[in-house]
Amino acid sequence: MDFSFTKKEERFRLELRNWLEENLPTSWPKEEEAYISFLKNWQRTLAEGGWAGITWPEKYGGRNATLMQEIIYHQEMVRADAPPSINYVGIHMVGPTLMQIGTEEQKERFIKKLLTGEEIWCQGYSEPNAGSDLSAIKTSALKDGDRWLINGQKVWTSYGHIADRCFLLARTSQVPGKKHKGITVFLLDMNQPGVEVRPIVQLDGRQEFNEVYLTDAVCSDADIVGEVDKGWQVMISLMLHERAGIGAEVFTLEKQFNNLVAMTKEYKVDGKSLIEDANIRQKMADLYARSRGAILNYYRNLTNTLKNGQPGPESSIDKLLVSELTKEMLEFAVSIQGPHGILWKEDAPINSRWQEKYLYSYGTTIGGGTSEIQRNTIGERVLGLPKDLRA
Amino acid sequence: MMDFSLNEEQEMFRNYVRKCLNEAGQTMVAREFTCGNTSEFIKLQKKLAELGCTGITISEEYGGLGLGALDLVPVLEEFGRAVLPGAYLETMAFVVPLLEKYGTREQKETYLPEIAAGTRSFSIAWVEPNKSYDPDVIECQAVTKGSSLVINGVKTLVPDGNQVESLLLIVRTDEGGNGDGLSLVLIDVNEVTDMKTLSSMDETRNVTEITLENVEVPMARVIGEVNQGWNVLKEGLLYLHAATSSMLVGSMDHIVEMSSEYAKIREQFGQPIGRFQAIKHRIVDMKLDLETARSLSHYANWALDTNQQDKEAAIYSARTFATEANIRLASHNIQNHGGIGFTMEMDCHLFLKRARFYENYMGSISQFREDVSKGLGWSYEKPRFQLTSK
Numbered sequence: 001m002d003f004s005f006t007k008k009e010e011r012f013r014l015e016l017r018n019w020l021e022e023n024l025p026t027s028w029p030k031e032e033e034a035y036i037s038f039l040k041n042w043q044r045t046l047a048e049g050g051w052a053g054i055t056w057p058e059k060y061g062g063r064n065a066t067l068m069q070e071i072i073y074h075q076e077m078v079r080a081d082a083p084p085s086i087n088y089v090g091i092h093m094v095g096p097t098l099m100q101i102g103t104e105e106q107k108e109r110f111i112k113k114l115l116t117g118e119e120i121w122c123q124g125y126s127e128p129n130a131g132s133d134l135s136a137i138k139t140s141a142l143k144d145g146d147r148w149l150i151n152g153q154k155v156w157t158s159y160g161h162i163a164d165r166c167f168l169l170a171r172t173s174q175v176p177g178k179k180h181k182g183i184t185v186f187l188l189d190m191n192q193p194g195v196e197v198r199p200i201v202q203l204d205g206r207q208e209f210n211e212v213y214l215t216d217a218v219c220s221d222a223d224i225v226g227e228v229d230k231g232w233q234v235m236i237s238l239m240l241h242e243r244a245g246i247g248a249e250v251f252t253l254e255k256q257f258n259n260l261v262a263m264t265k266e267y268k269v270d271g272k273s274l275i276e277d278a279n280i281r282q283k284m285a286d287l288y289a290r291s292r293g294a295i296l297n298y299y300r301n302l303t304n305t306l307k308n309g310q311p312g313p314e315s316s317i318d319k320l321l322v323s324e325l326t327k328e329m330l331e332f333a334v335s336i337q338g339p340h341g342i343l344w345k346e347d348a349p350i351n352s353r354w355q356e357k358y359l360y361s362y363g364t365t366i367g368g369g370t371s372e373i374q375r376n377t378i379g380e381r382v383l384g385l386p387k388d389l390r391a
Numbered sequence: 392m393m394d395f396s397l398n399e400e401q402e403m404f405r406n407y408v409r410k411c412l413n414e415a416g417q418t419m420v421a422r423e424f425t426c427g428n429t430s431e432f433i434k435l436q437k438k439l440a441e442l443g444c445t446g447i448t449i450s451e452e453y454g455g456l457g458l459g460a461l462d463l464v465p466v467l468e469e470f471g472r473a474v475l476p477g478a479y480l481e482t483m484a485f486v487v488p489l490l491e492k493y494g495t496r497e498q499k500e501t502y503l504p505e506i507a508a509g510t511r512s513f514s515i516a517w518v519e520p521n522k523s524y525d526p527d528v529i530e531c532q533a534v535t536k537g538s539s540l541v542i543n544g545v546k547t548l549v550p551d552g553n554q555v556e557s558l559l560l561i562v563r564t565d566e567g568g569n570g571d572g573l574s575l576v577l578i579d580v581n582e583v584t585d586m587k588t589l590s591s592m593d594e595t596r597n598v599t600e601i602t603l604e605n606v607e608v609p610m611a612r613v614i615g616e617v618n619q620g621w622n623v624l625k626e627g628l629l630y631l632h633a634a635t636s637s638m639l640v641g642s643m644d645h646i647v648e649m650s651s652e653y654a655k656i657r658e659q660f661g662q663p664i665g666r667f668q669a670i671k672h673r674i675v676d677m678k679l680d681l682e683t684a685r686s687l688s689h690y691a692n693w694a695l696d697t698n699q700q701d702k703e704a705a706i707y708s709a710r711t712f713a714t715e716a717n718i719r720l721a722s723h724n725i726q727n728h729g730g731i732g733f734t735m736e737m738d739c740h741l742f743l744k745r746a747r748f749y750e751n752y753m754g755s756i757s758q759f760r761e762d763v764s765k766g767l768g769w770s771y772e773k774p775r776f777q778l779t780s781k
Contacts (some may be wrong), residue, residue, distance in 0.1 A: 001461060001693045002394045068393060112688035275769055289708035291686065299395040307435035321679055374674040383651045383678060385665035
């Protein structure tokens with residue numbers, strides 16, 4: 001058992017930390033449009049500094065980083081409060097998938113531009129009647145001469161309003177009784193007349209996701225990933241790439257807990273710090289145990305991945321645990337602010353980020369596979385319980 | 392280099408212990424024990440001692456293997472899986488580390504080789520009738536008489552007092568307050584004036600009450616400094632609670648296995664009940680609790696061995712989480728089994744009762760949480776600065 005980093009890993013950390021000190025933006029714009037160009041600039045700065053897609057091979061602009069270096073990368077980004085990646089879908093999902101199964105032409109066309117943030121990507125997965133039951137999608141792609149015409153509706157499309165490209169699932173044929181067959185993945189150009197994007201307002205007031213209406217939107221054969229009718233396998237391999245992103249969530253949880261400790265020491269009610277209240281202190285000790293447990297679980301799964309070369313099914317536990325715990329922790333953080341906790345924005349008793357993060361956390365147990373879907377996966381793949389009845 | 396796993400030797404030792412417990416019939420030993428038949432348990436104890444289980448943390452000089460807390464982990468997990476009776480925990484994870492650190496040469500020579508050989512085990516005599524674990528309420532008194540101590544008092548909730556050869560007794564040797572004036576004394580069970588077995592919900596561990604009337608033992612039986620016993624005991628508790636967490640993890644491991652296996656074969660409405668999400672999702676949540684407890688307990692024992700700064704917080708957070716999770720899991724396990732889970736026939740009840748045994752064992756959850764808080768230095772008297780609040 002060993003929790004230390006090698007000298008080489010520590011040098012990597014130092015290099016990144018120094019780079020961040022010199023390049024991290026100091027002020028974040030509030031206004032929506034300015035914020036988006038701020039994030040795009042940040043993505044370009046990262047790519048130019050060689051700090052985007054670090055695990056990728058050098059020929060695609062990466063630095064061949066090891067898994068441990070990727071962990072350090074997440075730790076340092078969280079530590080520095082770096083801006084979020086505006087091209088998360090592109091870098092963590094589309095890029096690695098194209099490198100694995102894309103054509104040479106696709107790699108050439110897309111990879112560099114998504115790394116620099118020149119092209120922002122979104123995912124065209126969910127539909128009004130295909131949420132957790134993703135293979136029930138109805139959006140259709142029909143061959144019309146040498147082009148494909150796409151019709152249907154996508155929903156919960158994060159970054160859809162700013163995206164240039166969409167990693168789209170569409171039905172290309174009907175196989176009775178086998179819904180996951182006959183699906184194809186298209187790389188759709190969002191900047192065309194057949195694509196209409198309508199923003200959806202989230203419960204926290206933000207507009208991060210969208211409805212996407214497709215009316216005779218056009219794709220070509222060159223936009224297909226993998227084979228026609230075999231998109232489900234492509235989608236599964238993309239989801240495996242998504243897992244790597246969980247590291248950032250674990251370290252964010254750790255940081256939020258530390259912020260919560262500081263808050264309970266600093267915020268006073270009737271002249272007393274919150275942590276002086278035995279009930280609050282007890283709950284804090286409980287949250288400490290559970291957040292440490294989540295982090296240590298992550299390290300244990302990481303050890304398995306390092307030893308076996310690939311993540312085991314146990315790593316699906318991390319997402320469920322971290323998202324549920326984050327939600328509970330933020331709920332507690334608002335609750336202990338007492339009656340004043342209902343106030344936010346400029347009237348927040350401490351810092352409106354607590355209220356905002358709390359509301360935002362409700363999305364984390366839904367997006368990327370609901371907690372219920374995660375439980376099905378863990379139950380079936382890790383514990384070997386019988387599969388759910390599926391139509 | 393990051394490696395959060397038990398090493399090959401530790402896993403290999405686990406396999407030896409598992410094999411030995413399999414041959415003994417796993418929970419059958421505990422079941423026989425609850426019926427008053429201790430012979431299977433005694434036989435098994437001998438085999439486990441031959442395997443080296445009783446020497447793990449004892450230095451080689453005294454016949455042990457000279458290993459650390461983390462090396463006990465796989466053994467404790469296996470014992471927890473089998474709900475094994477006996478005072479292994481108290482002996483190996485409390486008295487041994489204290490003897491190793493505070494014992495005189497004579498004390499070490501007297502006790503350690505016999506513990507390593509499996510011929511002597513220890514229990515802890517701490518709490519008194521109708522009292523808490525607070526050090527300042529201890530009344531059992533030891534008075535100096537020449538080079539002897541004369542002890543009078545009653546100690547209750549002594550785990551397996553009737554299964555062990557010796558006791559570590561905490562007595563008052565001076566007036567106290569804040570844990571002062573207490574001393575730890577090593578006594579033999581046959582020196583005790585009277586011992587009775589109390590009725591306990593968990594019949595896999597005997598709970599006894601001992602009476603000491605003018606029991607005279609040599610001063611040389613005091614371990615650590617006179618009147619400084621509380622500090623010594625607190626240190627021993629770090630080992631004890633780290634080890635307890637591991638034993639609880641073992642029980643949880645078995646519970647999750649029981650529930651999943653049952654859910655795969657038990658059919659209702661024409662299908663295995665594990666297909667229903669009400670059951671499936673509950674078992675998944677149990678699995679999450681198990682893995683979290685395992686991570687916490689492995690880290691706690693590592694932190695103890697390597698004397699990490701956060702060891703106190705690590706140990707007590709493992710202890711609180713594993714304790715509560717174990718009760719939760721044992722309860723869910725009964726529900727998952729339905730009617731048969733409510734019977735003596737299934738093992739479900741053994742795990743529930745054992746879970747309750749360890750709930751308030753040598754401390755309470757709320758106290759452990761305060762220990763976490765202390766370990767993290769959450770000093771709330773002096774906040775760094777005060778925020779302006781409206």
